[in-house]
Amino acid sequence: MTDQTIHTITIDKVDIMDGGMKSYKQDDDSIILITRDDNTFHAFDGKCPHAGADLGTGLRCGNRVVCPWHHATFDSTDGSLLEPIATHGLTQYELTDNGDSLTVNTAVTLNKAVENNKLSDTHTLIVGGGGAGFMTAHQLRNSGYGGQITLITKERSAPYNRPLLSKAFLAGNMPEEKLLLGGADWAQKNNIEVRLNQTVSAVLPNERTVVINDTNDTSQNISADYLVVATGSEPIVPPIKGAESDGVYTLRSMEDAKAIKAASHDKNIVIVGTGFIGMEVASALSQAGTPTSITVIGQTNRVMENIVSETVSNALIKLHEDNGITFILGDTVNTITNDNKQVSGVTLADGTQLDADMVVLGTGVSPRTELLAEVNDPDGVQVDSHLQLRNGVYALGDIAKADGQLGRLRIEHWRVAMQHGLVTAAAILQDDSVESLESRIPFFWTMQYGKSLRYSGHATTPDHNILFGKPDALNYIEYYFDDEGEDSRATAASTLGRDQELVAFSELLRRGIAPTRAQINAGFDIIAQAQALSR
Numbered sequence: 001m002t003d004q005t006i007h008t009i010t011i012d013k014v015d016i017m018d019g020g021m022k023s024y025k026q027d028d029d030s031i032i033l034i035t036r037d038d039n040t041f042h043a044f045d046g047k048c049p050h051a052g053a054d055l056g057t058g059l060r061c062g063n064r065v066v067c068p069w070h071h072a073t074f075d076s077t078d079g080s081l082l083e084p085i086a087t088h089g090l091t092q093y094e095l096t097d098n099g100d101s102l103t104v105n106t107a108v109t110l111n112k113a114v115e116n117n118k119l120s121d122t123h124t125l126i127v128g129g130g131g132a133g134f135m136t137a138h139q140l141r142n143s144g145y146g147g148q149i150t151l152i153t154k155e156r157s158a159p160y161n162r163p164l165l166s167k168a169f170l171a172g173n174m175p176e177e178k179l180l181l182g183g184a185d186w187a188q189k190n191n192i193e194v195r196l197n198q199t200v201s202a203v204l205p206n207e208r209t210v211v212i213n214d215t216n217d218t219s220q221n222i223s224a225d226y227l228v229v230a231t232g233s234e235p236i237v238p239p240i241k242g243a244e245s246d247g248v249y250t251l252r253s254m255e256d257a258k259a260i261k262a263a264s265h266d267k268n269i270v271i272v273g274t275g276f277i278g279m280e281v282a283s284a285l286s287q288a289g290t291p292t293s294i295t296v297i298g299q300t301n302r303v304m305e306n307i308v309s310e311t312v313s314n315a316l317i318k319l320h321e322d323n324g325i326t327f328i329l330g331d332t333v334n335t336i337t338n339d340n341k342q343v344s345g346v347t348l349a350d351g352t353q354l355d356a357d358m359v360v361l362g363t364g365v366s367p368r369t370e371l372l373a374e375v376n377d378p379d380g381v382q383v384d385s386h387l388q389l390r391n392g393v394y395a396l397g398d399i400a401k402a403d404g405q406l407g408r409l410r411i412e413h414w415r416v417a418m419q420h421g422l423v424t425a426a427a428i429l430q431d432d433s434v435e436s437l438e439s440r441i442p443f444f445w446t447m448q449y450g451k452s453l454r455y456s457g458h459a460t461t462p463d464h465n466i467l468f469g470k471p472d473a474l475n476y477i478e479y480y481f482d483d484e485g486e487d488s489r490a491t492a493a494s495t496l497g498r499d500q501e502l503v504a505f506s507e508l509l510r511r512g513i514a515p516t517r518a519q520i521n522a523g524f525d526i527i528a529q530a531q532a533l534s535r
Helices: 131-142 162-166 254-263 276-288 310-321 414-429 499-510 517-521 526-533
Strands: 008-012 021-025 031-037 040-045 059-061 064-066 073-075 081-083 092-097 101-109 123-127 148-152 193-195 199-204 209-213 219-223 226-229 233-235 248-250 268-272 293-298 326-329 333-339 342-348 353-355 358-361 365-367 381-383 388-390 393-395 400-404 407-409 443-448 451-457 465-470 475-480 492-496
Touching: 008 031, 031 101, 040 101, 059 499, 059 526, 064 499, 081 414, 123 131, 123 219, 131 148, 131 226, 131 414, 162 254, 162 276, 248 254, 254 276, 254 358, 268 276, 276 293, 276 310, 276 443, 310 326, 310 443, 310 475, 342 358, 381 388, 381 393, 393 414, 414 443, 451 499, 465 517, 475 499, 492 499, 499 526
Parallel strands: 123 148, 123 226, 148 193, 226 393, 248 358, 268 293, 268 358, 293 326, 381 400
Antiparallel strands: 008 101, 021 031, 031 040, 040 092, 059 064, 064 073, 073 081, 092 101, 199 209, 209 219, 233 365, 333 342, 342 353, 388 393, 400 407, 443 451, 451 492, 465 475, 475 492
16 A cells, blocks of 8 residues: 555455455554445545544455444445444545555545435424433434424533543543533534523423423423423432431433542542443543542442443453452441531441442432333333334333343343434434344443453343453453353353454344353354345
């Protein structure tokens, strides 16, 4: 490969295998991605638009180019977005065939402008400004929807990247303005009315109408042709005596994160809970270097106990301990003590007393389903694989108990919420080319001390598992099964450091042909199988 000018790159065809892809890093830190099918080639910006991963280090399975980091997926022929967590497709470049070589001209892009002329006389009303609500509005516009879009949120901020609150933001590595989804001018640029700091008091699904109460206790009814309810979740505050004390925090919103960040300086912090929030807050505050001490308290002897095996849990505990975190496991907080209403300590069930200046409760969330109380299941709103509750009414994100590849599930993950937005936008536009949830699987990740643990699928327990690698060295992949049967197919997998293997597993799981316990134990080549079967 040689540089011809500042904008053109020449590539030998023989470097790229049929049905494959290859990335080329440039001196200016840009990356060119080339895909090949027979003698047809395509050229793209090779950095994932979500977080900049080199897509060439991911995996191509059929027409799907899958990012190794967060499994955003793009069409190998035109770069269009097939799966979030990215919010748009790849920039495609002009390519000239020279016989034995190709010339890529990065100064000329081939992406076609979308004309917003579909359903122009309709109104879509979205309740909730999280990942699901944002992605619905964003994908509608990206797909040519020309109607009115109104997004109502009780938040004071326009839609933002919630997962980064407990990661980069709390660690002090990312400013607030960088969290805004689509940038500061997203709503204006896409002609979307965002109504901040407004509370919806009722949803009338049969009328596709919501009731909004303003600060003057007056109400307003808004109706629409399409109603999308994506109200998300709220933190669970357990019945701990003293939980109402000043200095007790939960983390869900931007305001929560800013409050915790501001209060953490020179404090002895107790974190209650060893799930994602508890572990990420411990990591982020440790990296920020602002607290005096951090102690994590968990009910069981494992962290992330519903997700990973005891061996992986122990490796995560060691990672945190190496960074100065103290764990008290197998115990619970009975009382949060206070001095003039300000937190002064905690008392555990075994009588142990700990000094504490602030307490962060990472004790789970519950879905905000009350607006659809008349139609919801106790564990979420029952919707189909297109997130439809009834004609023109959709429920998505954390509140949705939706039909999908792995059954009817309610899953509280950001990428799942964005999948819901993608599918809902297609359902409104009646675009059958976009796959429903029946062809999609859950995926999430947690970032701790710069190490990213990624998880695909859904398992009822992590204890029926097969583990490869060394979790202590932060290099492993672990497969999970619903039982111990040799012919049982894996339903989920997690990894640190083996990204291509997890992508391959995800693609096989998505197609309903995840490997069995017997196959994995026999040395199944999961990467080769995913590439072969997906073609």
